[in-house]
Amino acid sequence: MRKPVGDVLGKSYEPKVFEADLYSYWEKEECFKAADENAPGQESFCIVIPPPNVTGVLHMGHALTNTIQDILTRWKRMQGFNTLWLPGTDHAGIATQSQVEKKLAKEGRSRKELGRKAFLQEVWAWKEEHASFIKQQLQRLGSSLDWSRERFTMDEGFSAAVREVFVRLYEDGLIYRGERMINWSVALQTAISDLEVIPTERKSQLWHIKYPVSGGSDYIVIATTRPETLLGDTAVAVHPEDERYKKLHGKKFKVPLSDREIPLILDEYVDREFGSGGLKVTPSHDFNDYELGKKHGLPLMTVIGLDGKMTAAAGAYAGLKIAEARSMVIQDLTDQGLLVKTEEIVNKVGICQRSGTVAEPMISKQWFVKIEKLAKPAIEAVETGAITFTPENWKKTYFEWMYNIKDWCISRQLWWGHQIPAWHCVDCSEITVARVTPQACSKCGSKGIKQDEDVLDTWFSSGLWPFGTLGWPEKTHALKTFYPTSILETGFDIIFFWVARMIMMGLYFMKEENGKGIPPFSKVYLHAMVRDEKGEKMSKTKGNVIDPLGLIEDDGADSLRFTLASMSGQGRDIKLSVDRVEDYRAFCNKLWNAVKFFHYQWDEEQGGPTDEPLGGSEKYLKDNYSKLSIENQWILSRLQNATLEVEKGLENFELNRSSQALHTFTWNELCDWYIEFAKLPLREGSKARKQTLITLHYVLESTLNLLHPFIPFVTEQLWLSLPWKKAQTIPTRARDKKPALETLMFQKFYQSSEAWRNLGVEADIYELKGIIENVRNFRGENNLSPKIEFPLYLKINSQEWLQKIKVLEKQILTLTRCSKIIYDSPDITQEASKSALTGCATELYIVLEGLVNKEEELKRITKEFTKAKQDLEFVTNKLSRPDFIAKAPPQLVAKETQKQTELTGQVKDLEAALAKLQKRS
RNA sequence: UGGUGUGUAGCUCAGCGGGAGAGCAUCCCCUUGACACGGGGAAGGUCGUAGGUUCAAUCCCUAUCACACCAACCA
Numbered sequence: 001m002r003k004p005v006g007d008v009l010g011k012s013y014e015p016k017v018f019e020a021d022l023y024s025y026w027e028k029e030e031c032f033k034a035a036d037e038n039a040p041g042q043e044s045f046c047i048v049i050p051p052p053n054v055t056g057v058l059h060m061g062h063a064l065t066n067t068i069q070d071i072l073t074r075w076k077r078m079q080g081f082n083t084l085w086l087p088g089t090d091h092a093g094i095a096t097q098s099q100v101e102k103k104l105a106k107e108g109r110s111r112k113e114l115g116r117k118a119f120l121q122e123v124w125a126w127k128e129e130h131a132s133f134i135k136q137q138l139q140r141l142g143s144s145l146d147w148s149r150e151r152f153t154m155d156e157g158f159s160a161a162v163r164e165v166f167v168r169l170y171e172d173g174l175i176y177r178g179e180r181m182i183n184w185s186v187a188l189q190t191a192i193s194d195l196e197v198i199p200t201e202r203k204s205q206l207w208h209i210k211y212p213v214s215g216g217s218d219y220i221v222i223a224t225t226r227p228e229t230l231l232g233d234t235a236v237a238v239h240p241e242d243e244r245y246k247k248l249h250g251k252k253f254k255v256p257l258s259d260r261e262i263p264l265i266l267d268e269y270v271d272r273e274f275g276s277g278g279l280k281v282t283p284s285h286d287f288n289d290y291e292l293g294k295k296h297g298l299p300l301m302t303v304i305g306l307d308g309k310m311t312a313a314a315g316a317y318a319g320l321k322i323a324e325a326r327s328m329v330i331q332d333l334t335d336q337g338l339l340v341k342t343e344e345i346v347n348k349v350g351i352c353q354r355s356g357t358v359a360e361p362m363i364s365k366q367w368f369v370k371i372e373k374l375a376k377p378a379i380e381a382v383e384t385g386a387i388t389f390t391p392e393n394w395k396k397t398y399f400e401w402m403y404n405i406k407d408w409c410i411s412r413q414l415w416w417g418h419q420i421p422a423w424h425c426v427d428c429s430e431i432t433v434a435r436v437t438p439q440a441c442s443k444c445g446s447k448g449i450k451q452d453e454d455v456l457d458t459w460f461s462s463g464l465w466p467f468g469t470l471g472w473p474e475k476t477h478a479l480k481t482f483y484p485t486s487i488l489e490t491g492f493d494i495i496f497f498w499v500a501r502m503i504m505m506g507l508y509f510m511k512e513e514n515g516k517g518i519p520p521f522s523k524v525y526l527h528a529m530v531r532d533e534k535g536e537k538m539s540k541t542k543g544n545v546i547d548p549l550g551l552i553e554d555d556g557a558d559s560l561r562f563t564l565a566s567m568s569g570q571g572r573d574i575k576l577s578v579d580r581v582e583d584y585r586a587f588c589n590k591l592w593n594a595v596k597f598f599h600y601q602w603d604e605e606q607g608g609p610t611d612e613p614l615g616g617s618e619k620y621l622k623d624n625y626s627k628l629s630i631e632n633q634w635i636l637s638r639l640q641n642a643t644l645e646v647e648k649g650l651e652n653f654e655l656n657r658s659s660q661a662l663h664t665f666t667w668n669e670l671c672d673w674y675i676e677f678a679k680l681p682l683r684e685g686s687k688a689r690k691q692t693l694i695t696l697h698y699v700l701e702s703t704l705n706l707l708h709p710f711i712p713f714v715t716e717q718l719w720l721s722l723p724w725k726k727a728q729t730i731p732t733r734a735r736d737k738k739p740a741l742e743t744l745m746f747q748k749f750y751q752s753s754e755a756w757r758n759l760g761v762e763a764d765i766y767e768l769k770g771i772i773e774n775v776r777n778f779r780g781e782n783n784l785s786p787k788i789e790f791p792l793y794l795k796i797n798s799q800e801w802l803q804k805i806k807v808l809e810k811q812i813l814t815l816t817r818c819s820k821i822i823y824d825s826p827d828i829t830q831e832a833s834k835s836a837l838t839g840c841a842t843e844l845y846i847v848l849e850g851l852v853n854k855e856e857e858l859k860r861i862t863k864e865f866t867k868a869k870q871d872l873e874f875v876t877n878k879l880s881r882p883d884f885i886a887k888a889p890p891q892l893v894a895k896e897t898q899k900q901t902e903l904t905g906q907v908k909d910l911e912a913a914l915a916k917l918q919k920r921s
Numbered sequence: 922u923g924g925u926g927u928g929u930a931g932c933u934c935a936g937c938g939g940g941a942g943a944g945c946a947u948c949c950c951c952u953u954g955a956c957a958c959g960g961g962g963a964a965g966g967u968c969g970u971a972g973g974u975u976c977a978a979u980c981c982c983u984a985u986c987a988c989a990c991c992a993a994c995c996a
Contacts, residue, residue, distance in 0.1 A: 780962030
């Protein structure tokens with residue numbers, strides 16, 4: 001039994017009331033569960049979520065990416081794909097470890113004090129808490145994730161995948177351990193990725209220092225921003241062509257503040273214009289100097305230790321912190337008269353992204369992945385189009401990095417992460433790398449083996465996400481069904497960190513039988529960055545962070561989702577303001593009320609054609625299509641148009657296009673025009689009422705379907721409120737496996753019918769709207785209240801149109817509030833003053849006497865007259881150019897000629913109207 | 922230094938070869954039986970600047986300015 005209307009839907013859209021309940025309902029009904037194997041004839045669709053870090057709460061960027069992914073997922077699911085959107089979280093090594101350390105510090109505890117095992121227990125507890133919080137947030141947003149498949153980058157299965165990959169790469173000779181220069185975070189006490197070092201502009205001082213020639217009075221001036229490293233200099237360098245220093249070629253120099261002698265080397269790398277043109281070379285503490293040193297065979301001399309303090313090699317400065325050593329060196333140089341001058345400059349200093357402290361280039365023993373062999377096929381996959389990027393220009397960014405890619409340092413001196421599966425032998429120093437924890441050294445058999453203390457870079461494991469989450473290295477059904485995944489949706493800021501690594505790993509480990517690598521996905525969609533309303537990056541320090549949950553709380557998840565979708569087409573930045581979200585809340589409310597309108601109408605009906613979704617209505621409309629009124633045919637035509645537009649947008653990752661099409665259709669076409677049209681036949685009863693009610697029902701259902709991927713909550717709530725006859729089979733939009741978008745495509749049925757094309761309902765309604773708009777415009781301009789009624793004179797130019805307009809007469813009267821329509825009165829030109837003109841088939845007159853202030857109307861008509869004259873002039877001008885007639889397409893010339901004729905008539909009529917009006921007293 | 926992107930109505934953005942559109946904000950009218958989170962109307966733009974191509978340019982090309990981001994070896 002249906003409930004009374006009042007109970008079916010509340011007074012207005014109140015998302016809080018139903019959103020949370022609906023998600024539980026979907027969960028209970030297992031709407032988002034993917035099957036391990038496709039049904040016969042079914043295809044799969046899969047997106048793996050970019051796993052959020054377990055460090056904290058979700059921000060607006062997460063809201064955006066998950067909204068987009070959910071829209072794509074729900075759309076495919078509704079089309080009948082076996083759809084999997086796989087959830088999970090990332091352990092995020094450095095980020096999480098430092099968060100937990102911070103927390104411990106507040107409690108007066110420390111990592112070291114706890115020891116590795118106890119510390120890791122703390123982190124796991126943290127992880128559990130945050131992962132479940134993240135899950136709640138994603139659910140609040142409406143994300144249709146298959147939670148039964150939730151993964152974590154350090155869960156048991158995934159750890160096995162990581163170990164497998166490490167061992168395989170090691171066995172294949174693609175992982176090695178060696179002493180190389182890497183970026184080191186003194187604060188975090190670990191190696192960090194080059195990508196985690198952000199070159200940041202800083203005010204620095206450039207010190208000019210004298211380096212004396214050995215056994216002579218001559219010297220060379222060297223400019224440096226890091227004087228403390230001079231203790232580790234092993235050469236000075238000048239440009240070979242630099243005339244100033246040619247006399248010094250072959251000489252040796254004394255390192256200031258020490259007794260060491262170093263050579264002068266010549267290298268074109270040196271920029272003659274900078275500083276003094278002389279460069280000090282410190283191969284142990286600078287990337288460029290390191291390369292220079294390698295090239296010229298210079299020794300390494302480490303004067304700064306991993307602890308950030310000067311080493312014993314720094315002599316008198318040993319034990320000092322870097323900054324302390326720097327000022328002491330400057331002091332000593334000054335005392336010895338070796339400091340020539342000090343310059344203020346702005347240069348870029350590498351800052352560790354995580355700690356905000358200066359990253360130090362250091363020589364250190366680390367694990368590396370030999371990248372060349374992995375990178376090559378990854379480049380090819382994008383070159384050949386096996387993987388596409390949207391927007392396409394990101395391809396270039398990808399290539400640029402991939403062509404210049406360097407070996408990947410994968411070890412980190414952290415505790416939180418995948419500990420490297422390598423064991424060092426105490427006796428013979430051999431390294432044993434194994435999948436299963438070994439009992440003895442693989443070389444000498446000694447039982448004195450100890451596992452490497454380092455953990456792997458987080459991105460090493462994230463790189464395996466598309467197949468590790470599906471059960472690899474086991475040969476699972478899920479892997480077979482869902483790998484390769486369909487789309488990767490993420491931010492452009494992690495193209496290098498993550499996207500490139502996944503492509504490399506996927507191609508290397510997932511192979512076809514012929515050995516060809518299978519890329520982890522074929523489409524990469526990179527969304528824009530969400531900024532605040534001023535276009536600034538949201539950050540905690542700026543305090544401009546908009547919390548998605550706060551917005552959801554206020555305006556509903558749907559409002560936020562639709563806002564984000566509608567703005568997602570933008571290239572790089574999305575400026576989000578709270579106002580926009582409120583606008584879309586209004587949209588949801590509009591939709592809500594449109595459905596409520598249907599309920600008011602339906603309630604009076606005894607039974608109806610809605611046994612199943614779209615079933616009854618659709619059949620009725622197909623069978624009776626040619627008998628439908630113009631208005632009903634028209635809205636079906638517009639629905640079809642909107643459907644095509646929405647699909648195009650979804651296919652091409654233009655969600656803004658889809659959402660705009662939906663917005664325009666729902667609000668302007670369905671609500672503003674169609675429902676207004678529908679009121680009349682619905683009131684009249686009889687046959688007109690029935691077909692209109694059915695059309696309205698069908699269009700509303702279809703609209704809910706189209707909107708569902710974007711605003712799942714409100715559409716589901718409204719869907720469930722529709723008058724289903726068999727309550728126990730009420731379908732949910734979220735699970736319904738019917739290819740919903742397909743069936744609502746009237747196109748399939750009507751496209752074959754010539755009648756559809758030739759009916760011209762679009763043209764008829766265009767004309768009808770034109771008449772109504774003209775009268776409204778007349779009222780508006782003259783401030784005429786709707787209560788004031790007046791007759792409308794129409795001159796119809798075609799017999800066919802006259803017949804149609806007579807059918808539509810009541811609509812015109814209702815919507816214009818005119819008292820009556822008088823056709824083709826011979827008195828028109830005498831009695832009425834022309835008010836306006838519609839497009840082509842109708843001329844429209846209104847008697848001004850007693851309605852309008854003469855001055856106002858004079859102003860109005862003058863305005864119109866001027867505009868028409870200008871337009872006419874423009875067209876005439878265009879048509880008078882011989883080149884235009886000769887070279888422009890004939891269709892266009894014909895169109896312009898017609899326009900000229902129309903405008904000429906208009907100008908004439910308006911001129912007459914003006915003259916007449918002026919004569920009036 | 923190089924690369925990429927952006928510059929269109931007061932604001933946020935669509936459009937991208939035939940004389941510009943939306944939403945919000947503004948102004949005016951309307952509490953009409955879905956909706957005031959509403960309805961109707963109006964006003965508002967030499968489409969960053971300068972050249973070029975074309976019958977035709979907001980849209981293509983070149984240069985230039987401004988802003989943003991990315992990649993970088995200037996100590």
